[in-house]
Amino acid sequence: MRKLKRLLVLSLGFFALNACSSDSEAVDENKTIFVTSVIVNGSDITDGQAKQFTTVVLPNNATNRTVTWSVSDESIALISDNGILTPLDNGTVQITATANDDSGLSAQKTVKISGVAGPVVLVESISISGSDITDGQAKQFSVTVLPNDATNKVVVWSVSDTSMAEINIEGLLTPKKNGTVNVIATAIDGSGIKGELNVNISGVSIKIAKAENVLLFQRNNGGWPKYHNDFSGYDREQTSADLTEASKKDKVDTTIDNNHTIGEIRILLNAYQASANNDYLEAAVRGIDWVFEAQYENGGWPQVYPLESGYSRYITYNDNAMGNVMNLMRDIFLEQNNLDLIDNSYISKAQTAFDKGIDVILQSQVVINGIKTAWCAQHDAVTLKPKMARSYELASNSGSESVGVVKLLMTLESPSAEVINAINGAVAWFESVKIVGYALQDVNGDKVLVESPGNVMWARFYTLDDYTGDQYESMFNAFNPNEPFFCSRDTDPQGGGPRKTIAEISYERRNGYAWYGTWAKNLISTEYSAWKAKHGI
Numbered sequence: 001m002r003k004l005k006r007l008l009v010l011s012l013g014f015f016a017l018n019a020c021s022s023d024s025e026a027v028d029e030n031k032t033i034f035v036t037s038v039i040v041n042g043s044d045i046t047d048g049q050a051k052q053f054t055t056v057v058l059p060n061n062a063t064n065r066t067v068t069w070s071v072s073d074e075s076i077a078l079i080s081d082n083g084i085l086t087p088l089d090n091g092t093v094q095i096t097a098t099a100n101d102d103s104g105l106s107a108q109k110t111v112k113i114s115g116v117a118g119p120v121v122l123v124e125s126i127s128i129s130g131s132d133i134t135d136g137q138a139k140q141f142s143v144t145v146l147p148n149d150a151t152n153k154v155v156v157w158s159v160s161d162t163s164m165a166e167i168n169i170e171g172l173l174t175p176k177k178n179g180t181v182n183v184i185a186t187a188i189d190g191s192g193i194k195g196e197l198n199v200n201i202s203g204v205s206i207k208i209a210k211a212e213n214v215l216l217f218q219r220n221n222g223g224w225p226k227y228h229n230d231f232s233g234y235d236r237e238q239t240s241a242d243l244t245e246a247s248k249k250d251k252v253d254t255t256i257d258n259n260h261t262i263g264e265i266r267i268l269l270n271a272y273q274a275s276a277n278n279d280y281l282e283a284a285v286r287g288i289d290w291v292f293e294a295q296y297e298n299g300g301w302p303q304v305y306p307l308e309s310g311y312s313r314y315i316t317y318n319d320n321a322m323g324n325v326m327n328l329m330r331d332i333f334l335e336q337n338n339l340d341l342i343d344n345s346y347i348s349k350a351q352t353a354f355d356k357g358i359d360v361i362l363q364s365q366v367v368i369n370g371i372k373t374a375w376c377a378q379h380d381a382v383t384l385k386p387k388m389a390r391s392y393e394l395a396s397n398s399g400s401e402s403v404g405v406v407k408l409l410m411t412l413e414s415p416s417a418e419v420i421n422a423i424n425g426a427v428a429w430f431e432s433v434k435i436v437g438y439a440l441q442d443v444n445g446d447k448v449l450v451e452s453p454g455n456v457m458w459a460r461f462y463t464l465d466d467y468t469g470d471q472y473e474s475m476f477n478a479f480n481p482n483e484p485f486f487c488s489r490d491t492d493p494q495g496g497g498p499r500k501t502i503a504e505i506s507y508e509r510r511n512g513y514a515w516y517g518t519w520a521k522n523l524i525s526t527e528y529s530a531w532k533a534k535h536g537i
Helices: 209-217 240-246 262-275 278-294 318-334 346-364 401-410 417-433 507-511 521-535
Strands: 009-011 037-041 054-058 067-071 077-079 084-087 091-099 106-113 125-129 142-146 155-159 165-167 172-175 179-187 194-201 435-443 446-459
Touching: 037 091, 037 106, 067 077, 077 091, 125 179, 125 194, 155 165, 172 179, 209 240, 209 262, 209 278, 262 278, 262 318, 278 318, 278 346, 318 346, 318 401, 346 401, 346 417, 401 417, 401 521, 417 446, 417 521, 446 507
Parallel strands: none
Antiparallel strands: 009 067, 037 054, 067 091, 077 084, 091 106, 125 142, 155 179, 165 172, 179 194, 435 446
């Protein structure tokens, strides 16, 4: 009989006995716990047939409880990676199970073998038959074991990655997600022969909890409300109140405010990429259709669509609402960030929508005394003039939202002269209105402006130069253009309208709104100069 190489194989000691111990005590999860005992279970072979041997490895919470099997005489018997002893001749062998950690522990058992009537023919090759999975459904695989007269032609099935797929004892492969997995069939006769086949898996449709919650809240028009305003609500099981709100499919509260609709579209595309669940792709496309429909002919986007009365119908730069939409449009026509998953018929539409958006940004830049400055948080959809939103958000130049607009313009690969002028004008404006040497601090639970040498920041709102017809026109007449201003609510005791200092407005508004910030700091310190260098300006 030809000499066989000794196999060093691993076993999890399946069929291992449960041993009573004090392992339930709390332990440091990062500490390595070594094996203290190995016991081999099994009996003599009297019928010449293969027999399963098992181990008891203690303690039960040992970090690595696997073992390597070996036999003392491979001319008498061979042992497989899972402890199956195959007799080759009558006689006596010692089998050993050695712990695979650094404990150095092992256990031996002497086995007497009888009943072997003739020569054992070992497996020499295994070929797996089967094909790729394209429909996400389970598929049966089979093997051809040679030689035909092999004494034991039984194989054990396994896969290289159980997160991709599982395979049962009969070779039925059940996919879990899309990708590639290696299917393995291993002889149990101790020969160590394996057959392997790479299987490509596609078409698996998986439900992802977060994406399922996003689907719940999509309105019939394709967009989303801001019910889960910070998106964290999608990460948990929905309450009965949530489900009631989600059921209002015909409600027209769909918005781009606080990254909604755009954010949900991206969640669904990520989920589709991971799951191939067409429900997610179809819902994302419906959301994209809503975004296209919501765009004004002049290129701007309102905060809410269908249009409502009030400030939500204005072209909205606030909270980077339009910036988020523009980034989505660019991802579509550049086919990046999962937007390559949608039909390519959207590419030209997105390019057109994006170009129109750039046009309206340029047209709505505020000009004061003939000089390009910045942008308001919202602009009239027809006149493109700055408009007030809530009672403490009056028409102004924004020291916050304008940063996002400039950064969007700076991403253009081949900026036109008009774009360059817009960026230069805005950065010059930021330089001219920066506030140096002061900081907003919490003093005894109240926000107070204090001296802070070297600190640089910007106000949220700066005055314009034309307040004709504004309800606070007379109050604004006390200001010069480009001055910071602050507001209480109209209903506060202090009354509405602009104030020159934060100390003059109500405690609630003083402490409940971002009146100052360092929004433009990186823009004027590094990003602007890098942009100029990139384009040779």
